[in-house]
Amino acid sequence: MLAQSIKTAAAATASSTNLFLRMSSGSAYKTLSISVPKEFVYHVKLNRPDKYNAINKPMWFEIKRCFEELSDDENCRSIVLSGEGKVFTAGIDISALMEMASLISGENDVARKAKNLLNVIRSFQDCLSALELCKKPVLAAVHSLCIGAGVDLISAADIRYCSKDAVFQVKEVDVGLAADVGTLQRLPKIIHSESLARELCYTARKMLADEALSCGLVSRVFGSKDEMIDDVIKVAETIAKKSPVAVQGTKRSMVFSRDHSVQEGLEHIAMWNQIMLQSEDLVKAASSAMSEDKDIVFSKL
Numbered sequence: 001m002l003a004q005s006i007k008t009a010a011a012a013t014a015s016s017t018n019l020f021l022r023m024s025s026g027s028a029y030k031t032l033s034i035s036v037p038k039e040f041v042y043h044v045k046l047n048r049p050d051k052y053n054a055i056n057k058p059m060w061f062e063i064k065r066c067f068e069e070l071s072d073d074e075n076c077r078s079i080v081l082s083g084e085g086k087v088f089t090a091g092i093d094i095s096a097l098m099e100m101a102s103l104i105s106g107e108n109d110v111a112r113k114a115k116n117l118l119n120v121i122r123s124f125q126d127c128l129s130a131l132e133l134c135k136k137p138v139l140a141a142v143h144s145l146c147i148g149a150g151v152d153l154i155s156a157a158d159i160r161y162c163s164k165d166a167v168f169q170v171k172e173v174d175v176g177l178a179a180d181v182g183t184l185q186r187l188p189k190i191i192h193s194e195s196l197a198r199e200l201c202y203t204a205r206k207m208l209a210d211e212a213l214s215c216g217l218v219s220r221v222f223g224s225k226d227e228m229i230d231d232v233i234k235v236a237e238t239i240a241k242k243s244p245v246a247v248q249g250t251k252r253s254m255v256f257s258r259d260h261s262v263q264e265g266l267e268h269i270a271m272w273n274q275i276m277l278q279s280e281d282l283v284k285a286a287s288s289a290m291s292e293d294k295d296i297v298f299s300k301l
């Protein structure tokens, strides 16, 4: 009886950490579609194709929930992010911008209005930072348009790819905003050019795939969306076959080191690895490297 209860509890725990199982059992996403094309590889698609995947309020918060859930889903080791339909995304849904304006319409006092807006801006920032905070690498695969909040979104990913029809546009100044959900902070560090980043952000000019490649915004340009998705899933699969301890530690260290001095980064990884080098993954990976057997089975993490 006890053994049966333990089994049932274990099964419940296992399924509660498996996003795909929970999705198929009903707790679905309305603005995202999620699939598992390969073992341990998740594919998240922005899924409002009729609206050019404009990011409406539900999509903002589903992005957060999805990447937080995948962060702790032991069946997920890498994530591909793409857009369903004709374009990757046309940026924030204009209705979400209008909703923000309506939030302050009932208030007369500037301090109360500011407080309301601060809460909204911070919560929207958290939605996209969820990609960076996610323990698993996120590979963004961009086709056609990637506008406004789309650039904020992909800037929080680990790796970016695009197809040759891709167009990137930091469009916020055109709608009267200083971008406030990540582009201004992350883009200069990705492309290593304050000058180009400021040009793109002040002018809202369109940047095409070739330039995105040459400035380092994307790692590779593909001939078509289909070719890109196939290849990016292969990269995600390669990552998913590595030790999850090693990959998650690498992401954590690279995100930390981007924002700290070399010495602080070294200290951070030394603290991390004084624990993680004790993992069974090290022994498994090292002994496989010395042998013919390259098919290592790493435990879930």
Ligand SMILES: CCC/C=C/C=C/C(=O)SCCNC(=O)CCNC(=O)[C@H](O)C(C)(C)COP(=O)(O)OP(=O)(O)OC[C@H]1O[C@@H](n2cnc3c(N)ncnc32)[C@H](O)[C@@H]1OP(=O)(O)O
Pocket: 050, 051, 052, 054, 090, 091, 092, 093, 094, 095, 120, 121, 124, 145, 147, 148, 149, 150, 171, 172, 175, 177, 180, 181
């Ligand atoms: C605190 C949070 C701060 C976040 C800030 C974020 C800021 C930004 O993201 S700034 C950028 C905002 N986006 C835009 O300004 C783009 C607006 N869209 C367009 O200019 C055109 O749609 C576009 C040039 C992208 C494409 O034009 P095209 O003629 O090819 O297609 P459309 O018929 O215009 O669009 C197709 C359907 O998609 C709907 N749609 C497109 N973009 C948006 C959007 N941003 N919000 C809501 N809906 C959008 C469009 O209405 C069409 O739908 P339907 O009318 O039902 O056919």
